[in-house]
Amino acid sequence: MSGPASVRRERWRRRLADAWARRRTTRGERSLTWRLATPAVFAGAGVLAVTSAISADGIDLRAERYGDLESLARQQTRQVQSLQQRASELRTEVEELTAGVEDSRLDELEEQIDLLRGPAGLEAVTGSGVTVTLDDAPSSARDLIDGTTVTLDDLVIHQQDIQAVVNALWEGGAEAMTIQGQRIVSTTGIKCVGNVVILHGIQYAPPYEISAIGDTETLLGSLSTNPYITTFREYVDRYQLGYSVAVEGSLDMAAYDGSTEMSYARPVGSRPVVLDEDL
Template sequence: MTRRSKFQIYLTIVTFSTGFLVATSIETTKLMRTEKMNNQLFQQETQLTDRILSEKEQNRHLENQLIDLQRQVGKVEEAMAARKEEAADILGQLEAARMQAGVVAVEGPGIVVTMQDSQHASTSADITNYIVHEHDVRLVVNELRAAGAEAISINGQRLVSNSSIRCVGPTIIVNGIKSAAPFVVSAIGDPGTLEGALSLPGGVLQSLQDFVQIDVAKHATVQLPAFVGDAKSKHS
């Protein structure tokens, strides 16, 4: 083998070795880079997982807070509803008491009973039997109260618990105010019930219609004034 041939063989070996080392170095570098990238990705995934777990824990904590606040709001709403219902009940009782006391003007469905002296009394009859007396008016008022009338007035005078109905000659005095026939008794309540109570067989209308003129009319709205006077004083 000549020297030239040996040199070529050595050169080939050196070139191959160098190429192998370079290729190995490149591959090693790639592997190291890949491993580094994998480590970075692993660290990022770990950090992301930890962050997700932390967010979930925080969300769970916030959800518990929200549930607790919703419970508190529910209790407050229940308390407010109970107080509102209680206030409405008290207000209703107050309005009912004010209506019964007659201190406020009221209106509502009801009936109007008009009573006046009879025009058909014979000349031989006792004329006093054919004029309206306080006991006739009182009979109508008592029947209306028994039938559930919420408020009653006579000729614009509101009746209260201590109101009296007195007769002085051909006039009637209610709450100290004198008025003459016709006597108009207005009552608030269920119109059908009130009219039915007066129209019972043997009842008020039947017992009075032969002596005085009496008319009953149902109304969708009846207006009654407030009581004017001293509710503490008893009219005799």
């Protein structure tokens, strides 16, 4: 029989055969993909587990396990105590090794260090000098702002004002200096944040007292002739800022006991500076 019905049946047979062939091909490709992907997933999970273990270094990284901050604080305290003990052991070891070194060059360097401790601010000193006090304008001075170009910034002491006084005193031969009772050294930074000044990590509000030990007449002369101080005193008269200088018969300044390590920036790609060992 070769009628239209037989032709239609033949077409359906071919379509079914093609569909079956495509299904077998697709199934094989999916099976291959799963066979390759499954090991890769397990390998990635293993790598993550090992990385977490190394990063933790014995510390539980799952914060949700801590029922309260007290448990975490105790754990951190134990770690800090362990590190402090290790640091103490290393310092003792360094001291023992240093004591065992017999070198005249080392003895000379230690003597030079002892001589520099005073100028570096690492020893307490006492002597005569001056104290400069800077203060913001009184609250009544805010009336100057109404209808004028005067702003609140004009009525407060800024870090550059304090720094100007410090520089003038150094130029006048100051041997030692303090701000708010803190000893000033070469690494001291004065930073203004809002209406307070940060010095060695501590916030201070005005008035600011800058004391310097040295020849009184020379210090006073430097303050009176410094061009920045001269300009600043014009602002003192104009905006009622506080500025006073007092001669001190005796000033006691404690030694600086903070860190003397320096931090500095280096352009990306530049080579580090290598110091000559003979210096």
